[in-house]
Amino acid sequence: MVSAAVTVHYFYDPLCGWCFGAAPLIEHLAERDDIELILHPGGLFDSRVLDKASRQHFLDSDQRIHALSGVTFGDAYQTKMRHADPVVLDSMLPIRAILATAQCGFPATDMLKRIQIAHYQQGKTAHSPAVLAELAQAMGIEADLWHATFEATNEQDAISESIRQMMQYQLQGYPSMMVEKQGIRQSVPVQSFFGKLDAWDDFLNRLSENG
Template sequence: MVNAAVTVHYFYDPLCGWCYGAAPLIEHLAERNDIKLELHPGGLFNNRTIDQASRRHFLDSDQRIHALSGVTFGDAYLAKMRKTDTVILDSMLPIRAILAAGQCGKSGLEMLKRIQVAHYQQGKTAHAPAVLAELAQAMGIEADVWHATFAATNEQDAISESTQQMMQYQLQGYPSMMVEKQGIRQSVPVQSFFGKLGAWDGFLNRQSENG
């Protein structure tokens, strides 16, 4: 458990390409014991069928994300977005899985990472309950515990809370981030640190030192 004077609030969606690009920064932050990380899930997609024009837009964005952050978009994902007749994206069940993982005593951030890999590298249907159950099993969660917890978890409350906070602090889109020190929050331009792990580490050091 991190007991720190500085908290980073990370507003994300598991199927947001730019959030996938932020993953190396978030993982590095999570490794520190001097800054607390809180995840706030968004809800970009609700069982949405993605048309060809939207897919082309996503793939163009993916190229920019890769160039800036270095994250890999796998061949299976690219083939799915280019060639599959019907592509459906749903953030709701992946968010439920992230919350459920935490309730099972595991890391919600680890579940987020596994979901991103399943979607963006392996081309899997990230909202399929069977896929999410496989990810939970890989994290060491027993099947009966997982199914009961997953069924009982309400992602809508967490999404609503995130939306309210984003409106309160005038945050625009995902990923968004705020640093909280002594009850005061300030927005962080997280995308400006893509591919700049040294600068990111220096930024986090300054937050911790001034916390």
């Protein structure tokens, strides 16, 4: 890819429902070769066991996210959230998988999308190393390369750097986004584009033209 004059910094967590709502926007952005996209992982959940009240809170939020963005939360996921025991959310290994995917030479955004689908539509345990290996295999990453890279990747350094930058630029929560042009960063209200791909495309075109 030719070096782009515009960079978009995306601060996300793979198990954040609102980031799943942003998935169509990120997928569209990732397809462009005139804007560089850099992912900054968050690390919302570290082996968090959800009680019934927390599960219901997430399911209620999911309804709002669906209404705004149009993304689908699958039956398997909803059944798991209502009835499985326990339900554990862990962002750490999914983030490691996303970082490892890039180190293997494959698109990190592709792994992020697959993890979100596995969790939010298929109801799979997204932090399972076996599930993550299956996703990597489906992308075409050779098994030995994946295992070695995954084991050697340190997600904590990336998470710490993301948190540092979010504090520096006073970003609140996930998803957060900044546009960088000529060394200057400006926050983008990414949630305002949920369900508005045409407006999102117009915004990206203006970014590129003015880059």
